[in-house]
Amino acid sequence: MYDYLIIGSGLFGSVFAHKMTKAGKSCLVLERRDHVGGNVYCEEKEGIHIHKYGAHIFHTSIKEVWDYVNQFVEFNNYVNSPVANYKGELYNLPFNMNTFAKMWGVVTPAEAAAKIAQQRQEAGITEPKNLEEQAISLIGTDIYTKLIKGYTEKQWGRSCTELPAFIIKRLPVRYTFDNNYFNDRYQGIPIGGYNVLIDALLKGIEVRTGVDYNQVRQEYEGLAKTVVYTGPIDEYFDYKLGRLEYRGLRFETERLEEVNHQGVAVMNYTDRKTPYTRSIEHKHFEFGAQPVTYVTKEYPADWQPGKEAYYPVNNERNQKLYCQYAALAAEEKNVIFGGRLAEYKYYDMDDVIASALDMVKKVMAE
Ligand code: FAD
Numbered sequence: 490m491y492d493y494l495i496i497g498s499g500l501f502g503s504v505f506a507h508k509m510t511k512a513g514k515s516c517l518v519l520e521r522r523d524h525v526g527g528n529v530y531c532e533e534k535e536g537i538h539i540h541k542y543g544a545h546i547f548h549t550s551i552k553e554v555w556d557y558v559n560q561f562v563e564f565n566n567y568v569n570s571p572v573a574n575y576k577g578e579l580y581n582l583p584f585n586m587n588t589f590a591k592m593w594g595v596v597t598p599a600e601a602a603a604k605i606a607q608q609r610q611e612a613g614i615t616e617p618k619n620l621e622e623q624a625i626s627l628i629g630t631d632i633y634t635k636l637i638k639g640y641t642e643k644q645w646g647r648s649c650t651e652l653p654a655f656i657i658k659r660l661p662v663r664y665t666f667d668n669n670y671f672n673d674r675y676q677g678i679p680i681g682g683y684n685v686l687i688d689a690l691l692k693g694i695e696v697r698t699g700v701d702y703n704q705v706r707q708e709y710e711g712l713a714k715t716v717v718y719t720g721p722i723d724e725y726f727d728y729k730l731g732r733l734e735y736r737g738l739r740f741e742t743e744r745l746e747e748v749n750h751q752g753v754a755v756m757n758y759t760d761r762k763t764p765y766t767r768s769i770e771h772k773h774f775e776f777g778a779q780p781v782t783y784v785t786k787e788y789p790a791d792w793q794p795g796k797e798a799y800y801p802v803n804n805e806r807n808q809k810l811y812c813q814y815a816a817l818a819a820e821e822k823n824v825i826f827g828g829r830l831a832e833y834k835y836y837d838m839d840d841v842i843a844s845a846l847d848m849v850k851k852v853m854a855e
């Protein structure tokens with residue numbers, strides 16, 4: 490008999506397990522992949538940590554979360570400064586004075602702001618209703634056309650007019666020469682990779698990998714007082730209200746006999762035709778000097794049941810369906826739902842950790 494049966498060893502499950510174990514509770518973690526860590530898992534090759542499920546850069550403004558993770562692992566001083574490649578033209582990201590200077594030859598913030606205001610006015614958007622309108626009203630039509638439209642439509646498999654505006658608000662727009670992709674106070678990559686963090690969180694806790702809870706639920710019934718479920722919420726309920734949509738990904742990794750292939754960790758391919766969105770040269774996350782390099786191309790893909798669900802698609806249809814599942818979840822006795830898939834939220838790592846820490850506080854208070 491355990492206090493908690495935790496389904497999924499991603500950040501939500503691992504943080505919850507760690508905090509509860511520290512509080513004297515017994516936990517059993519079930520994980521259907523053959524390793525722990527969920528999407529932050531890294532594979533080491535020739536001294537390079539390969540982010541197996543896509544590039545992960547830790548960034549947060551939540552001091553509690555930063556202090557929490559720093560108990561387990563030290564972070565390096567990596568700052569994410571991706572480069573956008575539009576048909577061979579290179580632009581700095583996020584959208585800042587370097588981007589504007591390259592795009593229009595402007596020199597001052599006032600010139601850049603005037604150019605954007607002019608394009609916004611020509612487009613005639615007053616209240617942005619979707620991602621396209623939001624993007625044009627934030628940075629004008631030229632940047633929307635070259636750096637956003639193609640990338641976004643590949644990434645989400647939908648037109649920008651069918652996507653919610655909040656997705657593009659993730660990216661800063663700045664009138665300074667600052668290529669830092671994030672506005673957060675704290676940022677870095679764990680020294681030794683993300684597995685160091687996950688292994689420290691799960692130290693001494695019983696974990697069974699290769700077990701899909703939804704396939705073997707009866708076996709585990711009655712084994713714990715409370716279940717903590719971090720998988721897809723619609724799958725938990727056997728899709729009885731219909732399927733939520735997710736966006737899938739496919740990764741292709743190459744080993745190259747080169748010291749430095751692309752000069753940056755993350756290069757975004759923003760045209761519609763190139764079939765991948767990002768090319769990741771992993772060694773640059775850790776300033777690696779190895780004689781070889783590993784480069785992963787990230788291809789967006791339609792999601793199908795049985796495949797990893799990477800991104801929730803938070804449009805109106807799915808949000809409505811999610812709310813119906815959330816109502817069922819609220820009725821479920823002794824089950825806690827948490828994390829990116831169970832809450833169907835576009836969470837970053839720090840959001841997930843904050844959410845798990847809050848859940849622990851809530852449970853302890855009860
Ligand atoms: P997950 O990591 O998905 O973990 C859930 C775990 O549950 C998985 O291991 C899964 O196998 C397991 N599971 C599911 N169902 C079952 C079942 N039935 N039985 C047993 N086990 C089950 N965030 C950032 O902050 N910075 C970034 O740069 C960043 N980059 C990202 C890039 C990509 C391509 C993606 C997809 C996400 C990125 N994120 C980033 C977000 C980050 O990955 C998530 O916020 C975080 O990892 C989510 O943790 P989680 O525990 O909620 O989910």
Ligand code: UDP
Binds near residue numbers: 636638640641660
């Ligand atoms: N985006 C874009 N061009 C870029 C980078 C991002 O249009 O070069 C858009 C795209 O819609 C993407 C969103 O901005 O889904 C959020 O980007 P972010 O880098 O935060 O995506 P994630 O790392 O979560 O995949």
